[in-house]
Amino acid sequence: MGASAKRVVGAKASRWKRWWSYLSELHVESAASDVNPHLYVSLRNGRYQLCSANAVYSYEDLYTNFSRAFQQIKLPPDQSKVLLLGFGLGSILHILEKSFQKKYHYTAVELDESVIYLAQKYALPQLESQVETICTDAYAYVLQSQNQFDLICMDIFLDATIPEQFQSIHFLSELKQLLAPKAQLLYNCLSVTPADRKLAQAFFEDKFKLVFSDAAYFDVEGNWILIGKAS
Numbered sequence: 001m002g003a004s005a006k007r008v009v010g011a012k013a014s015r016w017k018r019w020w021s022y023l024s025e026l027h028v029e030s031a032a033s034d035v036n037p038h039l040y041v042s043l044r045n046g047r048y049q050l051c052s053a054n055a056v057y058s059y060e061d062l063y064t065n066f067s068r069a070f071q072q073i074k075l076p077p078d079q080s081k082v083l084l085l086g087f088g089l090g091s092i093l094h095i096l097e098k099s100f101q102k103k104y105h106y107t108a109v110e111l112d113e114s115v116i117y118l119a120q121k122y123a124l125p126q127l128e129s130q131v132e133t134i135c136t137d138a139y140a141y142v143l144q145s146q147n148q149f150d151l152i153c154m155d156i157f158l159d160a161t162i163p164e165q166f167q168s169i170h171f172l173s174e175l176k177q178l179l180a181p182k183a184q185l186l187y188n189c190l191s192v193t194p195a196d197r198k199l200a201q202a203f204f205e206d207k208f209k210l211v212f213s214d215a216a217y218f219d220v221e222g223n224w225i226l227i228g229k230a231s
Helices: 015-020 064-070 091-099 113-122 138-144 169-177 194-211
Strands: 026-030 040-044 047-051 056-058 081-085 105-110 130-135 149-154 179-190 216-219 223-229
Touching: 026 113, 047 113, 064 091, 064 179, 064 223, 081 091, 081 138, 105 113, 105 138, 113 130, 138 169, 169 179, 169 194, 179 194, 194 223
Parallel strands: 081 105, 081 149, 105 130, 149 179
Antiparallel strands: 026 040, 040 047, 047 056, 179 223, 216 223
């Protein structure tokens, strides 16, 4: 299944660097890997940002696709279990803790060891929530897990593309089994260009709705967040 990653020593940006980042983006650290050949952390608008060559993976509270979606749904109560598939620098966790004042128990599944390393160095020291980071393939995790969760956030991209296996009916069906009664799945899709929106629409109509019959989606400007509920 993969091992939980060990926490590394956190790094905190100085006040002047945060101030300067409102004027110009500051490169902080690169951490290329086999999964993400172009991966780096920068400081922009006073916040840590994690990027690949063509995509923003994480941007603290300015990762607005999920924050806008959270405003539209009823979030589970404190002490609920939340599964994060794809972690970045923990923006989803950051938003739920800092913007919505939620106290959850998190399981974060992330394939790239470099992403986990960067999250533990630049993001997790700023947060108080309990989070177990598991370095493994999310597809394998979902198929093998016997746990259930009160909220699942699916946010897996390789650069700007969702790997094909995560768009299969089989994966969605297995993911549904991890939802506790009354739980919800939030599934992030790109919709920047007309071509992106066409693909998101086809996935939603042809696959997502077959598994989640009462599915809906939120257009959050550049992304669609698909909503699926437990049976």
